[in-house]
Amino acid sequence: MHHYRFTCTKCCKNYVPNALNLRCEDCQGTLSVQYKFPTEQMSSFNYGEGISMPIPIPSPSDLVSLGEGNTPVLKLSKISNQLDLEIYAKLEFMNPTGSFKDRGTSMMISALRSMGVSEIVEDSSGNAGASVAAYSSKAEIKAHIFAPSSAPDTKLNQIKVYGSVLHSIDGSRDKTTEAAEAFAKEKKAIYASHNLSPFFIEGTKSFGYEIFNDFGKEIPENIIVPVGNGSLFLGIWKAITELDTQNLIGTKPSLHCIQAVNVNPIASPVPWNISQIAPTIAGGIAVGTPPRKSEVRKVLEESNGFANSVTEESIKEWQINLAKYEGIFCEPTSAAAFAGLENLVNRNRIDKAKRVLIPVTGSGLKDAFPE
Numbered sequence: 001m002h003h004y005r006f007t008c009t010k011c012c013k014n015y016v017p018n019a020l021n022l023r024c025e026d027c028q029g030t031l032s033v034q035y036k037f038p039t040e041q042m043s044s045f046n047y048g049e050g051i052s053m054p055i056p057i058p059s060p061s062d063l064v065s066l067g068e069g070n071t072p073v074l075k076l077s078k079i080s081n082q083l084d085l086e087i088y089a090k091l092e093f094m095n096p097t098g099s100f101k102d103r104g105t106s107m108m109i110s111a112l113r114s115m116g117v118s119e120i121v122e123d124s125s126g127n128a129g130a131s132v133a134a135y136s137s138k139a140e141i142k143a144h145i146f147a148p149s150s151a152p153d154t155k156l157n158q159i160k161v162y163g164s165v166l167h168s169i170d171g172s173r174d175k176t177t178e179a180a181e182a183f184a185k186e187k188k189a190i191y192a193s194h195n196l197s198p199f200f201i202e203g204t205k206s207f208g209y210e211i212f213n214d215f216g217k218e219i220p221e222n223i224i225v226p227v228g229n230g231s232l233f234l235g236i237w238k239a240i241t242e243l244d245t246q247n248l249i250g251t252k253p254s255l256h257c258i259q260a261v262n263v264n265p266i267a268s269p270v271p272w273n274i275s276q277i278a279p280t281i282a283g284g285i286a287v288g289t290p291p292r293k294s295e296v297r298k299v300l301e302e303s304n305g306f307a308n309s310v311t312e313e314s315i316k317e318w319q320i321n322l323a324k325y326e327g328i329f330c331e332p333t334s335a336a337a338f339a340g341l342e343n344l345v346n347r348n349r350i351d352k353a354k355r356v357l358i359p360v361t362g363s364g365l366k367d368a369f370p371e
């Protein structure tokens with residue numbers, strides 16, 4: 001018997017966990033992990049001083065790990081001075097494959113391996129694919145990774161080097177998802193979509209537990225996240241909610257969601273239509289139909305966060321600013337969060353007396369270099 005269940009995020013129907021189960025059979029809603037017991041009776045990671053994070057694997061020793069997490073936090077002094085507020089960055093590109101995805105992948109691959117899965121299909125803009133490829137090789141799982149042919153060569157080569165089968169798909173990011181789903185169906189293989197798998201968010205939530213330690217329980221009042229499907233955004237909020245259930249948190253932070261003007265199904269100020277989609281250099285957040293969109297909206301509402309859209313020019317500008325002023329070379333998708341911060345500050349959406357934390361989600365070395 002599992003110590004958790006899957007629950008539909010829409011109609012709340014419960015399911016016995018199963019590697020094939022990615023959506024509610026009744027309403028097609030996305031699924032999330034719900035733990036059955038109090039945290040102290042559960043398989044969990046220890047974050048010190050009685051703080052434990054429940055995990056959906058039989059025991060912590062079942063984790064397939066490449067050393068993910070425990071990323072550094074830096075104060076960004078020059079950018080803080082420029083925008084006149086206190087800004088911190090958590091360097092997620094220092095994870096083993098160069099992006100925050102390793103947190104989610106480690107948990108997803110561990111859970112699937114503990115269920116006896118030996119072959120998977122995944123689709124990605126590049127970073128998650130590289131991450132799934134790496135953890136699959138460690139777990140001795142055969143991985144088919146679908147990625148847009150327009151993804152940077154560095155990411156596509158990274159997927160291949162770990163020994164996965166790369167399926168390069170022409171067209172949009174959404175076309176890649178369709179191709180992966182069709183392949184998994186045809187081959188009767190496990191579709192381990194990091195966007196749909198309830199296990200992925202159980203891994204990304206470690207970010208939230210870490211910042212609780214990084215800041216001595218005084219979590220910054222604002223967290224700004226670049227959002228495509230929302231796996232990091234939702235993982236952080238799940239951590240905050242779990243810490244709150246354990247009565248460990250005072251004031252909960254506001255979570256703000258940043259998207260590119262060219263692909264903003266969540267942040268668009270007018271009703272969004274997929275035909276509005278346009279190319280963006282922020283490939284990681286170029287997701288026209290995010291399956292967890294209503295979950296992201298709910299967190300924005302609960303946390304009093306804002307959704308904001310950023311232009312291509314501002315993304316480029318902030319990628320360079322971060323490198324030039326702070327010595328941080330991130331990919332354009334990650335820079336989008338900083339462009340969003342500038343917008344929110346200019347529109348007085350953020351109180352300058354409060355602190356801001358931004359995950360620097362991916363490495364500049366894996367994407368096209370700024371011109």
Ligand SMILES: Cc1ncc(COP(=O)(O)O)c(C=O)c1O
Pocket residue numbers: 099125126127128226227228229230231232233283284285287331333334361362363
């Ligand atoms: C570097 C980077 N940042 C942010 C994101 C957005 O993550 P999510 O789609 O889970 O919201 C991605 C997704 O590919 C990414 O690669």
Ligand SMILES: [Zn+2]
Pocket residue numbers: 008009010011012013024025026027028029
């Ligand atoms: Zn349902």
